[in-house]
Amino acid sequence: xxxxxxxxxxxxxxxxxxxxxxxxxxxxxxxxxxxxxxxxxxxxxxxxxxxxxxxxxxxxxxxxxxxxxxxxxxxxxxxxxxxxxxxxxxxxxxxxxxxxxxxxxxxxxxxxxxxxxxxxxxxxxxxxxxxxxxxxxxxxxxxxxxxxxxxx
Amino acid sequence: xxxxxxxxxxxxxxxxxxxxxxxxxxxxxxxxxxxxxxxxxxxxxxxxxxxxxxxxxxxxxxxxxxxxxxxxxxxxxxxxxxxxxxxxxxxxxxxxxxxxxxxxxxxxxxxxxxxxxxxxxxxxxxxxxxxxxxxxxxxxxxxxxxxxxxxxxxxxxxxxxxxxxxxxxxxxxxxxxxxxxxxxxxxxxxxxxxxxxxxxxxxxxxxxxxxxxxxxxxxxxxxxxxxxxxxxxxxxxxxxxxxxxxxxxxxxxxxxxxxxxxxxxxxxxxxxxxxxxxxxxxxxxxxxxxxxxxxxxxxxxxxxxxxxxxxxxxxxxxxxxxxxxxxxxxxxxxxxxxxxxxxxxxxxxxxxxxxxxxxxxxxxxxxxxxxxxxxxxxxxxxxxxxxxxxxxxxxxxxxxxxxxxxxxxxxxxxxxxxxxxxxxxxxxxxxxxxxxxxxxxxxxxxxxxxxxxxxxxxxxxxxxxxxxxxxxxxxxxxxxxxxxxxxxxxxxxxxxxxxxx
Numbered sequence: 001x002x003x004x005x006x007x008x009x010x011x012x013x014x015x016x017x018x019x020x021x022x023x024x025x026x027x028x029x030x031x032x033x034x035x036x037x038x039x040x041x042x043x044x045x046x047x048x049x050x051x052x053x054x055x056x057x058x059x060x061x062x063x064x065x066x067x068x069x070x071x072x073x074x075x076x077x078x079x080x081x082x083x084x085x086x087x088x089x090x091x092x093x094x095x096x097x098x099x100x101x102x103x104x105x106x107x108x109x110x111x112x113x114x115x116x117x118x119x120x121x122x123x124x125x126x127x128x129x130x131x132x133x134x135x136x137x138x139x140x141x142x143x144x145x146x147x148x149x150x151x152x
Numbered sequence: 153x154x155x156x157x158x159x160x161x162x163x164x165x166x167x168x169x170x171x172x173x174x175x176x177x178x179x180x181x182x183x184x185x186x187x188x189x190x191x192x193x194x195x196x197x198x199x200x201x202x203x204x205x206x207x208x209x210x211x212x213x214x215x216x217x218x219x220x221x222x223x224x225x226x227x228x229x230x231x232x233x234x235x236x237x238x239x240x241x242x243x244x245x246x247x248x249x250x251x252x253x254x255x256x257x258x259x260x261x262x263x264x265x266x267x268x269x270x271x272x273x274x275x276x277x278x279x280x281x282x283x284x285x286x287x288x289x290x291x292x293x294x295x296x297x298x299x300x301x302x303x304x305x306x307x308x309x310x311x312x313x314x315x316x317x318x319x320x321x322x323x324x325x326x327x328x329x330x331x332x333x334x335x336x337x338x339x340x341x342x343x344x345x346x347x348x349x350x351x352x353x354x355x356x357x358x359x360x361x362x363x364x365x366x367x368x369x370x371x372x373x374x375x376x377x378x379x380x381x382x383x384x385x386x387x388x389x390x391x392x393x394x395x396x397x398x399x400x401x402x403x404x405x406x407x408x409x410x411x412x413x414x415x416x417x418x419x420x421x422x423x424x425x426x427x428x429x430x431x432x433x434x435x436x437x438x439x440x441x442x443x444x445x446x447x448x449x450x451x452x453x454x455x456x457x458x459x460x461x462x463x464x465x466x467x468x469x470x471x472x473x474x475x476x477x478x479x480x481x482x483x484x485x486x487x488x489x490x491x492x493x494x495x496x497x498x499x500x501x502x503x504x505x506x507x508x509x510x511x512x513x514x515x516x517x518x519x520x521x522x523x524x525x526x527x528x529x530x531x532x533x534x535x536x537x538x539x540x541x542x543x544x545x546x547x548x549x550x551x552x553x554x555x556x557x558x559x560x561x562x563x564x565x566x567x568x569x570x571x572x573x574x575x576x577x578x579x580x581x582x583x584x585x586x587x588x589x590x591x592x593x594x595x596x597x598x599x600x601x602x603x604x605x606x607x608x609x610x611x612x613x614x615x616x617x618x619x620x621x622x623x624x625x626x627x628x629x630x631x632x633x634x635x636x637x638x639x640x641x642x643x644x645x646x647x648x649x650x651x652x653x
């Protein structure tokens with residue numbers, strides 16, 4: 001865990017790197033999440049001050065988008081596509097078996113902090129579904145065998 | 153030995169990266185020098201990963217490849233179990249009219265020399281010698297309509313921006329391709345990014361815009377990487393510069409940001425909430441300035457229109473749907489992928505002849521055309537020709553030309569429920585019919601599922617309210633999948649109470 005000074009310094013660097021951009025908030029939030037694995041509450045006042053926004057406005061943006069997390073995820077993030085093309089090839093059943101094996105529902109993390117399970121609505125792999133993304137890596141025609149990749 | 157192995161997301165998701173590693177290892181073991189080019193996908197997803205080996209006769213395809221098939225590539229190619237013959241001669245390839253996707257899968261996506269050698273930058277060079285009005289007239293004359301789904305004439309949009317007063321104007325490319333069954337934007341950006349860059353540069357000339365943005369959804373990591381690299385290459389080669397430059401921006405997982413006004417809000421760093429129109433984005437768009445917002449395929453179709461002339465493009469198509477459309481065939485399908493052809497094939501030809509029916513081998517029950525906001529078409533409407541007006545005439549839409557094929561095991565009540573659920577999850581919350589109507593819609597369909605047929609008129613009325621009262625297509629078009637399912641598959645909604653209990 002970073003102490004608050006280190007966090008503040010890192011965010012200052014990120015803010016500095018995004019100076020001069022038009023509409024910089026999303027790129028900044030992506031960079032913050034990349035650096036910390038989530039968007040820490042403590043970052044919000046600092047970002048707001050730098051962009052002359054209110055804290056509420058920054059919080060509103062963070063909470064609007066599915067990608068931004070307010071708490072760290074598990075060691076692995078498993079995203080399963082729930083959209084129609086994947087449903088047409090059995091995505092619901094695959095998701096059901098994976099949920100049962102992990103003992104968690106959508107948006108939850110296993111108690112050991114190993115896996116966070118998230119729905120995603122389309123990865124653009126609609127002709128080779130069911131589609132999944134494991135820690136950023138794409139998987140086509142996925143089934144519960146993907147669990148092996150999040151076993152540790 | 154020269155080989156092509158796609159970097160396309162679908163190929164990678166099916167093991168292309170592991171194949172490249174295996175090819176390099178096998179080559180090293182045999183002491184053979186190999187050159188592996190990471191190309192885009194040819195669009196034959198059922199054959200991915202598709203490896204192509206360059207021979208004297210042309211590029212010979214092998215697929216779907218596994219690591220175990222790699223050593224055979226170093227032996228007698230004609231006896232390789234996965235040999236497909238010359239890729240260009242495969243029926244899927246020969247049947248197409250590839251204008252926008254002419255180079256995808258063919259060239260090295262990040263080689264500007266390759267791009268030029270295959271006709272790239274001819275359109276931009278021609279545009280540089282034209283006036284703004286001449287470029288706009290050429291695009292208008294081509295009949296190109298917005299490929300994102302709305303079908304608005306691209307030339308008219310450009311004319312509005314071109315003639316608008318303003319010191320700073322923008323070209324914004326909507327690459328927030330969130331509709332299920334669509335992946336044409338992704339394939340183009342991964343396989344031929346310079347075509348999009350060239351199209352945006354031409355749009356910049358036509359409209360007097362010096363700055364462009366490509367807003368790519370975060371679910372497309374490969375497309376983001378390729379586009380960012382391509383922008384750097386184009387900048388180094390002075391294709392981009394002070395006269396027109398661009399940035400790649402990444403979305404954050406909100407489906408509604410594919411709607412142009414919420415995309416603009418997102419690009420400005422705000423919540424991706426829909427804006428009421430007017431003002432039109434063409435007059436007050438990004439940062440309140442005149443802005444073209446076009447889909448990837450609309451912009452990527454511009455270079456070939458300028459290079460070959462409006463008449464060449466307009467010659468293809470039917471009725472008011474001119475040119476070609478990249479069909480994206482998906483779901484439970486035997487031959488899925490991208491197939492670019494002139495407008496006008498019937499839905500039945502696409503599903504049965506090109507796509508070969510379902511992967512499961514079971515009968516097709518329904519095809520959803522145009523993504524999660526598109527109608528489900530039953531087999532009885534398979535004679536509908538693929539065109540904007542033709543699909544609208546059957547209470548549907550072509551949208552971004554994605555088709556989800558579903559077999560007879562599909563429960564259409566569940567698909568209707570999913571449409572409402574998806575709308576509830578992704579609603580931006582600005583307008584009431586969408587924000588609240590979608591949740592009431594899920595509840596009402598659950599009543600039907602419990603055998604309460606009295607909910608049918610309520611669902612119909614709710615859909616009517618959403619259709620007429622929503623600010624954008626998310627709430628406004630969610631009734632399409634719901635009502636088409638109810639209309640064409642009433643049996644799936646007629647649950648008996650006993651069965652439900």
